[in-house]
Amino acid sequence: MNWEAVIGVEIHVRLKSEYKLFCSDRAVFGGEPNTHICPVCIGLPGALPVLNSEIVDLALRTALAFGCTIHFESVWARKSYFYPDLPKGYQITQFEHPLATKGSVTFPGSKGDTSVKIRRVHIEEDAGKLLHDRVPRASAIDLNRAGTALVEIVTEPDLRTAADVRLFLGELKQTLEYVGASNCNMEEGDLRVDANVSVRRSGSPRLGNKTEIKNVNSFSGVERALSLEIARQIATLEAGSVVGQQTLRWDDHREELRKMRSKEESHDYRYFPEPDLSPVRVTQEQVTTVLESLPELPRVRCSRFKKVYELRDYDAEVLTQSAANADYFEELVGIHIDPQVAAKWVVGPLQGLMNQRRENAQTVPVRPAQIAALIGLIERGVVSESAAKSVLVILAQEGGSPSDIIEARGLMQEQDIGQLTSWVTEVLAKRSEEVARYRGGESKILGYLVGQVMQSSGGTADPRLARDLLIKQLRNE
């Protein structure tokens, strides 16, 4: 009989807000420890929280991106536990009455489109950080992160495989970036994942005992941790034993799950409504405004690209992975570049350039109008495609117009038959071996010879004319 895993995840997402949730400190990553702190976020006696309403809008964007129902009144609650990085001894979060409930995410899973229900989305503050390597024989505390804004997204246990969890998280991350709710910088801990997992006989309606995996901050880590835990649970059940309810911590370096001390998991958080803050009130107008400002979500955009622009699946998917790339592409199409050609340039040379310069489609200095001009020059035969790629690099470095660069550097495509013939003759004389192979029937070698002519011409030869001349000379001799 087969086993089936039942998995639900909780994702903590750091919102892209300029300030912390309840004070006016900047929410910045890094920086000297304890330089972005104030009486409120370090829990000094007498200090009180004041909600930064910018954050409610970011949380609404998140919840609405997943089609959640927004609650017009949600209530802050205190979640109590003692830990040195938690200044007040409680975390301000939402418990009984969260901001939003009942959404869903559809993603391309390993068995086709898969839907996961979102149970709830709520806002909460983050804790500080313990630094174990600053002071000998002691831990130091950095409270720069304390009080920064998170949303917690909780799914129903709708996932069935570790691989699907990873694909789901990818979709979730893409959506969060798309709607501008979070930078989703994994290295900076913008996304942290907990997962609940149990195993049962396939098709059984009963749930097995579940374990919780805490504190994983990479998607591959989540997949590996879940795979290990699912295998362990199956082995336990097959040996006739029972899976104990427990909390496990993923150790990314050792790639292993470790049981947390039972004391750590036996928390009674003693939730109760936060008396220092009034409930969060959201109006229908606010919801409408946020909804209207949401960009088209990646999956919708991807299928539109395929349908409207008749792009290949691959191009459409790569283009819509980032909203900036997709916007860049549509801007090119908007200035009358053929969609296929535009896609080829964004996915190909432009992406190459961005990777090399560590930039994205918003920050790369070559703007769509410049690329459009360059494509126009190729179409009119002024410049070869290979020369155009060098023009692109120069555009990024120096700016200016493509035609000026082409002229200044003599990158015009050579169409003069006399000049071309002399390059062709020169190549054929040098490459007698390849000429012999061509004449012996190995016609594929022609491409190599065209490349040689292009090289001799410094990339300026018109490849179509060069090819014709080569064939003519190879046949006529």
Added chain:
Amino acid sequence: MSLQDKVLSSSEVLNFGGSGFRSLDDIKELEGGREGLNAFLAVAEPEDLEACGQGPLEGVMVALKDNICTKRLPTTCGSRILKGYRSPYEATVVRRLRRAGALIAGKTNLDEFGMGSSTENSAFGPTLNPVDRSLVPGGSSGGSAAAVAAGYVRMALGSDTGGSVRQPAAFCGVVGIKPTYGRISRYGLIAFASSLDQIGTIGATVLEASLLLEVVSGHDTRDSTSAEKPVPRYRDAAVQGIEGMVVGIPTEYFPEQLDPPVRALLDDACERLVAAGAEVRPVSLPHTEFAIPCYYVLATAEASSNLARYDGVRFGARLPAEGLDRMYELTRGNFGAEVKRRIMLGTYVLSSGYYDAYYGTAQRTRASIAHDFTAAFNEVDVLFTPTSPTPAFPLGERVLDPVAMYLSDVFTVTANLAGIPGLSVPIGTVGGLPLGGQLLGPWWGESHIIAAAGALEASYREDT
């Protein structure tokens, strides 16, 4: 001088009442001598008196309960856990006082974190009642009430979570006002029970307590629970009279067990209200009997959470120990017995499995109590009750009997549960000890209760 005849300017307020003002040196000498009351935990040095604004309190010395954060003076909450703690920031009320020209004379003694009704729960020893040094001054703002009653200062700030301004004002024979929840910013008031805590004012006269209230009230962007309501001239309300005012007498606040002399003084006060032009009629507040248990569930629940930050990690006392848990245990051992008792109670009522039975029930009861008042204030303008069932009791009498101590708040906790304003004004003496009468008003009804208290005060003054 007739109060009704004129609106008093600040300098007249200062001169009013006859007893002159004392200097910091006077206060130090009085507190340091054998007759010292231990009302102050810290007295300012002359160099601590920062240059101040020109406002209605220009040059007036004001004492602050030691749970209000000051930068120049330590803020201890009467607790060993904050011994010597100096706040790096200042409470909003302190900034408002200085803007109005006031000078901060010092920090006054209190029951640890405001938890108590006698100021005997201070880690730094009890405050004595200036009327009779064998008696408690009430609490938890006992230091502030004693300092005003002894004439060290004419005005002081306290905080009132269940009666902590009104009850000590009554025990010491001065005036105490707890305004509507949200009237005064709590920013910089060290929390005991956030949904009940409210800073209150204590003055030698209704006028002084009202003027101080006027100065420190108003919206503060740093406190989300502070209200965006304009602040009336409360000092004018003190002299405006009560012609036509309807005063309700809630039967539940006049139980059989009240001592006859206490009852007689209350009856006399009612007659004076009528003589001043008010109409008096009985009303009922049927949920009153549930107020004390309701209060002790909610207040301890919030306290257990508010006091979690005193963990030895960032500020205040830390007792070194091997391991984090041991450090927490030893450090939090610094709390006094009453604070520990309330943290335990609060932790218990919030724990899973008990939450609904205790906290949930208490929340619903709180709503019923608030509703009682809403209904009553549809009929009457203010309510008149005793502030406390008895005058001041002897030091040590109730220390070992927490329930008896809790019951001294039986008439005051309801105002905190309902969020309404309350005021205690002297209404004579029983066996030489001052008794307080309490006036309660609807939300934002401070002016009404101040007017009623002003009329009573004027009536007693005419006797002498």
